[in-house]
Amino acid sequence: MAPHKDNKFHSYKLAFERHHTRIINDFSTKHQKVLKKAKDRGLHIASAAIVLTSLLASSPSELHDRKYQASTKIGAEQSKSLETLKGILKDKNTLNQYEEGQVSTILSKSLGMNLKATLDGNKLNEIYGYTGAEQHLFRWPGDTLSQHNLPRAGIAPLKGAFGYFDNENQEKYYVAAQLHELPNWNTDWVTLKPWYRFRKVVVYNPDNGKAVVACIGDAGPARWTGKTFGGSPEVMEHLERVDGAQKGKVVILFVDDPDNQIALGPVIDNSALALQNK
Amino acid sequence: MRYLFETIQTLTILPVKLENSNLHLHEQREIYDLAKSSIHHKVIDLILVELDELKQDEFIEMLTITQDDPSLLNNLRSWINNFEEKVRTMVLEAEKELCDLLEE
Numbered sequence: 001m002a003p004h005k006d007n008k009f010h011s012y013k014l015a016f017e018r019h020h021t022r023i024i025n026d027f028s029t030k031h032q033k034v035l036k037k038a039k040d041r042g043l044h045i046a047s048a049a050i051v052l053t054s055l056l057a058s059s060p061s062e063l064h065d066r067k068y069q070a071s072t073k074i075g076a077e078q079s080k081s082l083e084t085l086k087g088i089l090k091d092k093n094t095l096n097q098y099e100e101g102q103v104s105t106i107l108s109k110s111l112g113m114n115l116k117a118t119l120d121g122n123k124l125n126e127i128y129g130y131t132g133a134e135q136h137l138f139r140w141p142g143d144t145l146s147q148h149n150l151p152r153a154g155i156a157p158l159k160g161a162f163g164y165f166d167n168e169n170q171e172k173y174y175v176a177a178q179l180h181e182l183p184n185w186n187t188d189w190v191t192l193k194p195w196y197r198f199r200k201v202v203v204y205n206p207d208n209g210k211a212v213v214a215c216i217g218d219a220g221p222a223r224w225t226g227k228t229f230g231g232s233p234e235v236m237e238h239l240e241r242v243d244g245a246q247k248g249k250v251v252i253l254f255v256d257d258p259d260n261q262i263a264l265g266p267v268i269d270n271s272a273l274a275l276q277n278k
Numbered sequence: 279m280r281y282l283f284e285t286i287q288t289l290t291i292l293p294v295k296l297e298n299s300n301l302h303l304h305e306q307r308e309i310y311d312l313a314k315s316s317i318h319h320k321v322i323d324l325i326l327v328e329l330d331e332l333k334q335d336e337f338i339e340m341l342t343i344t345q346d347d348p349s350l351l352n353n354l355r356s357w358i359n360n361f362e363e364k365v366r367t368m369v370l371e372a373e374k375e376l377c378d379l380l381e382e
Contacts, residue, residue: 180308
C-alpha cells in the first residue's frame with residue numbers, strides 16, 4: 001500500500017471519528033434521561049450513545065447450481081448433539097476456541113458440510129453474535145434497486161468493501177463481517193482481503209434451525225452497534241432474523257469447499273435443527 | 279448497517295467523494311459507516327427534540343422493535359409537522375458537513 005494512501009485514510013478516519021465522538025457526546029448529554037430509560041428497559045436503539053451511557057465487524061464465481069441437501073435424519077445421537085449445541089450457545093456472548101470447535105463439529109455433521117471456525121489459518125473475530133439488517137449492494141455497473149428482490153431494504157449508495165460482485169447470488173446471499181476487527185487486518189489486508197472476498201460461509205439461526213450458505217460480501221458492522229454480523233435482505237428473510245428487540249444470534253462458519261460444489265442459498269429443510277422450544 | 283433515515287434520504291454526495299478519494303474500498307466503507315452513524319444520531323436527536331416525553335418513549339420502543347415497521351414512519355409523519363422534509367434537510371446538511379471533512 002502506498003504510504004500517501006495510508007496517511008490519507010488515517011487522517012480522514014481520525015477526522016470522522018472526532019466528528020462522530022462530538023455528536024455522540026452531545027446526543028448522550030442532551031438525551032441522557034431517555035437513553036437511561038431505554039437502557040433500563042433493555043432497549044437497544046443501535047446507538048453508540050447507549051454504549052457511552054452504559055460505560056458507561058470465494059471465492060470464485062458460483063458455477064454450479066447444485067443445492068446442498070441438509071441432513072434431516074434426527075436420531076438419538078443427533079438429538080444429543082443438538083442438546084450439546086444448545087448448552088454451548090445458551091446465554092453466551094462469545095465462544096472460546098474449544099466451544100467453536102464443538103459447534104463446528106456438530107453443525108458439520110448436522111448439515112453434511114465441512115464447516116470450520118478457522119480455515120487456512122484465517123478466522124472471523126467471532127462465530128456467534130447478533131446480526132443486523134443490511135441494504136442491497138450494487139452488483140455491477142448500472143445495477144439499480146428495481147432489479148433486486150425485496151426492494152424495501154434499499155440499496156447502499158457505496159459499493160461493498162469488495163466492490164462489485166461476480167454474480168447475482170453472491171449479493172443475494174451476502175453477509176457483512178467485522179474484518180476490520182481482525183488483529184492483523186491493518187497490517188496484512190493486502191493478502192487477507194482477497195482471501196475473505198466472497199468467502200463461503202454457513203449462517204445458522206439456532207432458534208429455528210434455518211441455515212443459509214452465504215458469502216462474505218462486505219465489512220462491518222461497527223462494534224458499538226452491538227451486532228457482530230450483517231445479513232443481506234434475502235439472508236435475513238430466510239433466517240427469519242429481524243433487526244431490533246426481537247433480534248437473535250446466528251452462528252457463522254466457513255465452508256471448506258475447495259471444489260466449489262456447494263451452491264449459495266438456503267439449506268433445505270432443517271427445521272429439525274431448531275434449538276428453541278416451540 | 280441500515281438506519282431509519284435511509285428510508286427517507288440516502289447519502290448521495292459523500293459516496294461519490296469517497297469513491298473519488300482513491301481510498302481502498304474497505305477504507306471507504308469504514309469511513310462511510312462512521313458517517314452514517316453520525317447522521318443517524320442527528321436524525322434521532324431531531325426526532326426526540328420534536329416529541330414530548332410520552333411520545334419519545336413510544337418512539338424508542340418502536341425503533342427497537344424494528345425500524346422496518348411502516349407504522350413507525352407513519353407515526354412520525356403524524357407526530358411531527360413536515361417530518362420527512364425536516365429529515366431530508368438534516369441529512370443533506372449533515373452530509374455536507376461530512377464532505378467538508380474530506381476537503382480538509
